[in-house]
Amino acid sequence: MYKYMIKRFLISIPLLLIISFLTFVLIHLSPLDPAEVVLQAQGVPVITEELMVQTKQELGLDQPFLIRYLAWFASCLQLDFGDSYVTGQPVWSLLAPAFLNTVKLTMVSALLIIVLSIVLGVVCALREGKMTDKTVRGISFFVTAMPSYALAAILIWLFSVKLDLLPTSGMNSLSSYILPVIVIAVSYAGLYFRIIRSSMLNNLNENYVMYGRACGLPEHKITKTILRNSLQVAVSVFCMAVPIILGSTVVVENMFAWPGLGSLSVKSILSRDFPMIQAYVLVLATAFVLFNTVSDMINAAINPKLREGL
Amino acid sequence: MPNFLEVNHLKVWDKSSGEVILHDSSFKVNAESCLAVVGESGSGKSVTCRAIMRLNKPWVSQSGEILLHGENLSFLSDKEMRQKRGKTMYLIMQHGMSAFDPSTVVGVHLYETLKQHFGWNKHEAAGHMSIAMKSVMLKEPMEIMNKYPHQLSGGMLQRIMIALALVLEPDLIIADEPTTALDTISQYEVLEQFLQLRERLGCSMIFVSHDLGMVRKLADEVLVMKNGVIVEQGSTESIFTAAKHEYTRYLVSTKQTLNDHFKSVMGGQGVAKR
Structure with missing residues (x-):
């Protein structure tokens, strides 16, 4: 390994x-x-x-x-x-703090995406075709289809203006994370939980599941096994989601006035600030390569066959 | 001899399409005897096996009586059924290569199964498995248990499943075409293991196969299936010598032709006839 x-x-x-x-x-x-x-x-x-x-x-x-x-x-x-x-x-003095802010936002969102996708994916796979499955898929379809600025606007109106529970914008306290993180996570998790769900359903018909049951193993152990085998596809997707979110927070950052990479990059591109753009592209590309490497490593940890391929 | 397993009017159908897979199967397995189920692909052999274990896909329904030791399995709760699987009735799968979780070493499955039924820790389970694996000609069992399924051959995995049966000591072993996916030499070795398994455990066995040579060697009774219907059942000798149903005679004769052909190719050395 x-x-x-x-x-x-x-x-x-x-x-x-x-x-x-x-x-x-x-x-x-x-x-x-x-x-x-x-x-x-x-x-x-x-x-x-x-x-x-x-x-x-x-x-x-x-x-x-x-x-x-x-x-x-x-x-x-x-x-x-x-x-x-x-x-x-x-x-670097301009890029670093912005990058850090975006990384914070991305990491919290990625965490929520992973938790949401796994939980929803497993639940839907186990309840395939039942009400729970249909409801979750229906809602997720609706939410994923909605553009993130629309969702952001609705959430700001509801939680910040009407109910006055959360800040509308900025990055002042932990509560400022809630809305932007929800907007980012919901759109990604709505896609990714389907990957886990379908992968779980495929694995459900595998021989090892039948043999596990034939040996009298309890269902929760079998579900765990199926999940571990289903995660392979999802791990790559999850790991690549991190750099993708890093590079695509423009809309959300602008909606919530988040002092991050998204706002900075747009400013630099408009003013043709070449060194800034270069650094921005390089940092993002490095993040892509890095997370791709990490995803391969996690996959190799889950799937022993991959280790021998290199 | 008392009937150990009795299946009465077993009907299996696909809920979504309404297609009937098994029409009305009734058969018995005597204590300590081996029933072979033969028939072409899609005749409902595997479905019968899974129906007894209640392991058919969720969209497949079944009705009828399955009496094991006089207890109707259809009335058991999922939990009671789970306790029976493995300990009382054990399934040996056709494809050893895909029967084990590909993401962990094979030992994990063995330890978890034994922990479930006997409450053994890893050390105790490994000890029992080692002895059983050595007896099915798996040398260096500890090393094998630390290998991933893809690092082992189909025959080895098949023998691991047999070794697990030796430790679990079930009353009924259902073997669903255990040798089909193996090459001829492994087939022979696995057959030997099955003979010994019967001898050692004194259990009842349902042996699904379309290798009639193997059936003749192993089984006491034979059940012939075609299109989800049992067309003939009887003692092994009577099936091979005095088959009543046309389809059975056809099966036996094709086997004979194959054997003769094989013998002539091999220059009269009837290896296949074993």
Whole structure:
């Protein structure tokens, strides 16, 4: 198992290298000249040829492409993503707190998603075709289909305005987590519990379930076995949900004025703040690779066959 | 001899489609004897086995009397039935490869089953299993119990199921085509284990198979099924020598043709006839 984990980890390193290179290339394929963006952002009234050359030198843009990439990559490794073109502050000092806020929101949501999906999935699978199953699936269909801004608006109106129980926005106390977390979790859990449900139903007809019953094992042990075998599909989905939520909290963060990555990224993209965008893409891509690796490791722990494949 | 298991007017049908799978089955298994159930695929052999254990799929319903030691199993609660399964009646599955939970080592299933019926801890269970596994020619049982199902062969898994039966000492063993998924050599070895199992436990057995050679060797009585109906039942000798029903004669004769063909191919060495 440890051998597998080390191998799997090593494989993700070249992937990260490729991602960092692609990020760098894509940004530099942009038709805009970074020097011009910087000067515009600094509010320089007349952009002269001289000024452009000077700025390029300051930013190191006169260097060959590969050298620039290597320099950028080396500093990225030390979490130095350069300075923001717009504010002049180090990118990391802006990105880190926003990232942390989004991570907090994501982690709490992911936890709720996992708990909700497993509980609903198991209950629905065991009550297949009965009222409970039909009701849960019906409600989840409705809630998943609803856009998250609509759901957010309804919840804010009900719980914050009408009942005055929860804060409308911001990130001031634990209670500010409740509404955004519900909005995120409900839409994902509504999809994921179906994966667990159908996977459980598939496993229900497996021979090992029949043999377990034939040996007189109690139902709760059999359910546990089925769940463990059903989780394989779900683990990958759950682990990938974390980076997906990290990158897609824009709507929810804007609705609830959450000072996170979503709001920051939109601002950076609109002001063409290249170092910020680069860092944002790199951080998210790293999160994707990281969680993919983690999901493979968890799957290998559940499914011994996978360990031998690498 | 007293009837140990008596099945009267067993009817099994699919609730959703209304299709009848078993029409009206009645048969008996005597104490310490072996009843073979033969017939083509889809004739209702497995469904009969599962109906006795009450293990058919939830959309399948059954009616009729199943008397074990004179006790009607149809009236038992789920919990009482669960206590009977494994301890009193034990099922040996067709596919050893898929009978064990693929996500854990095979030992876990064995320990949990023995804990359930005897309250043994892991150490005690492993001790009993080791002895049983050695007696079915599984060397190094501790190592095998720490392996995942996919790391073992079908024949080995089949023998683990037999070893568990040796420890559980059930009164009735139902074996649902236990050798079909195995190669010829493993088939022979597993058959040997079944003969010994009967000898050692003195239990009754229902042995489902479409290998008539094996049936002849193992069974006292034979039940022939076709399309969910029992077409003939009788002692093994009478079925093989003086079958009344046309279908039985057909089964026996095809087997004979196969055997003759096999013998001629193997140059007169009738390995298959064992």
